[in-house]
Amino acid sequence: MLGRAAIAATLCIASAALADGDAEKGHAVFHTQCAICHRITPDGAKSIGPNLFGVVGRKSGTLAGYSYSSAMKASNLTWNDATLEQYLPAPMKLIPGIKMTYAGLKNPAQLADLIAYLNTAK
Ligand code: HEC
16 A cells, blocks of 8 residues: 555656646647537537636536536536546546546646646636
8 A cells, every 4th residue: 555655756746747738739639639529718618518618726517507417516526737637537437427428538648738738728
């Protein structure tokens, strides 16, 4: 089992990698991986999934006008670098029962770039 120090060290490495994310590259990742189901526009327009404009800092399952699954509504997360980094590689594993039928983004560099991009959409 990992001790607390080891976990903290792992988290530090993860945030260092995230800090290196390239938002411009992340924009391209968004278009290939997410745009089929998500819009990311200030008007908040929904698609198959909720609009992701301003998603960083938002409480999960709370965008008005979108009909979330009860699993997402009950998930009680705040979307930030750490929660997105856990969620996006395996969404249905982190929150079983959600209706985001996306297998996950496993590539760590693409993930860091994508999260950097999501941080700019506000
Ligand atoms: C196949 C369609 C689909 C794809 C592809 C997809 N999503 Fe989703 N996403 C959804 C749906 C549907 C929901 C709502 C889930 C629910 O209510 O259970 C959702 C929810 C979310 C949420 C929670 C938003 C909130 O308001 O709480 C985030 C964050 C998210 N998606 C990010 C992404 C990102 C980033 C990508 C690209 C890597 C992506 N999604 C790809 C369909 C998709």
